[in-house]
Amino acid sequence: MKKILVTGALGQIGSELVEKLRDIYGDTNVIGTDIRKRAGQSDELPFETVDVTDADRLYSVAKEHQVDTIMHLAALLSANAEKKPKLAWDLNMGGLVNALEVARELDLQFFTPSSIGAFGPSTPKDNTPQDTLQRPTTMYGVNKVAGELLCDYYYNHFGLDTRGVRYPGLISHATPPGGGTTDYAVEIYYEAMKHKAYSSYIAENTYMDMMYMPDALDAIIQLMEADPTNLKHRNAFNISAISAAPKDFAKAIQKYIPDFTLSYDIDPIRQEIAESWPNHIDSSAATKEWGFKAKYDIDKMTRAMLEHIGYKVDS
Numbered sequence: 001m002k003k004i005l006v007t008g009a010l011g012q013i014g015s016e017l018v019e020k021l022r023d024i025y026g027d028t029n030v031i032g033t034d035i036r037k038r039a040g041q042s043d044e045l046p047f048e049t050v051d052v053t054d055a056d057r058l059y060s061v062a063k064e065h066q067v068d069t070i071m072h073l074a075a076l077l078s079a080n081a082e083k084k085p086k087l088a089w090d091l092n093m094g095g096l097v098n099a100l101e102v103a104r105e106l107d108l109q110f111f112t113p114s115s116i117g118a119f120g121p122s123t124p125k126d127n128t129p130q131d132t133l134q135r136p137t138t139m140y141g142v143n144k145v146a147g148e149l150l151c152d153y154y155y156n157h158f159g160l161d162t163r164g165v166r167y168p169g170l171i172s173h174a175t176p177p178g179g180g181t182t183d184y185a186v187e188i189y190y191e192a193m194k195h196k197a198y199s200s201y202i203a204e205n206t207y208m209d210m211m212y213m214p215d216a217l218d219a220i221i222q223l224m225e226a227d228p229t230n231l232k233h234r235n236a237f238n239i240s241a242i243s244a245a246p247k248d249f250a251k252a253i254q255k256y257i258p259d260f261t262l263s264y265d266i267d268p269i270r271q272e273i274a275e276s277w278p279n280h281i282d283s284s285a286a287t288k289e290w291g292f293k294a295k296y297d298i299d300k301m302t303r304a305m306l307e308h309i310g311y312k313v314d315s
């Protein structure tokens, strides 16, 4: 029986992951935690306020609930990390090492996501291999590469069952994104619905990897359930579903909202980050080692996003 503690559980991924895990493993077997207090959810479902930089608190909550797995999501995302690099280091590295230590002391299975932000300008941009040059130029990227290596270290050195993926930009309708470089790919749907127009802070032809949230959640479950003897890599599996630029989102939206218009007002900080990332990563190691396969392409995702946010899509 799995009993899972999720850190950063009120964020874009955590809020949907906790619900999905509860559907699979049972309501009381998933302990949501976050530095923020939850609002508007049943008090009967387990939730604890935990700051992941407080190692003692994280340890005592994990021990008290007798969990066997930690899914560590609490982090500062790329664009916000560029604004507050020292906070990013303290949270992204301090929180991660605390969570790994709790997992080591209590012998827990461990998951944490890396990101396409772990790549840099010198990384091959197209079909970016699983194992390749990683010299990121952002604080977030520095944190993510160090985090990937740290998770490998805990597996190799302590035999801890660490697993992880490199997520692309995630697109969802349930919880707003938390200050990443690909947030435009969520905002564009809301603005299309409200104003039939969007001004993109990322340039027309800048390609990045993306994924719809249901595929991102399925990937976690599938990887955590995978037979470990099939895993040649353990952490930081490349996974992607869609490689797209703002103009591709506009085209997909115009199939439903023909008079939607896209303009550009480039944010130099996020544009520079985006240009340092790949156009399209190669997910074949994840497919081979644990069967990763995304279900949503940009058209299917666009239809689902518009439907979920209340746009009447004709069948």
Ligand SMILES: NC(=O)c1ccc[n+]([C@@H]2O[C@H](COP(=O)([O-])OP(=O)(O)OC[C@H]3O[C@@H](n4cnc5c(N)ncnc54)[C@H](O)[C@@H]3O)[C@@H](O)[C@H]2O)c1
Residues within 6 Å of the ligand: 007, 008, 009, 010, 011, 012, 013, 014, 033, 034, 035, 036, 050, 051, 052, 053, 072, 073, 074, 075, 076, 077, 091, 095, 113, 114, 115, 116, 166, 167, 168, 169, 170, 171, 176, 177, 178, 179, 180, 182
């Ligand atoms: N969302 C994406 O597009 C994306 C892409 C690649 C990787 N990731 C990674 O996935 C993970 C989760 O991302 P997300 O999009 O859900 O982030 P998010 O910003 O939406 O959520 C992060 C959560 O962490 C919480 N938090 C902040 N500081 C904390 C602390 N000190 N202690 C405990 N909780 C704290 C926040 O309150 C928030 O609820 C991160 O590691 C992120 O780097 C996300």
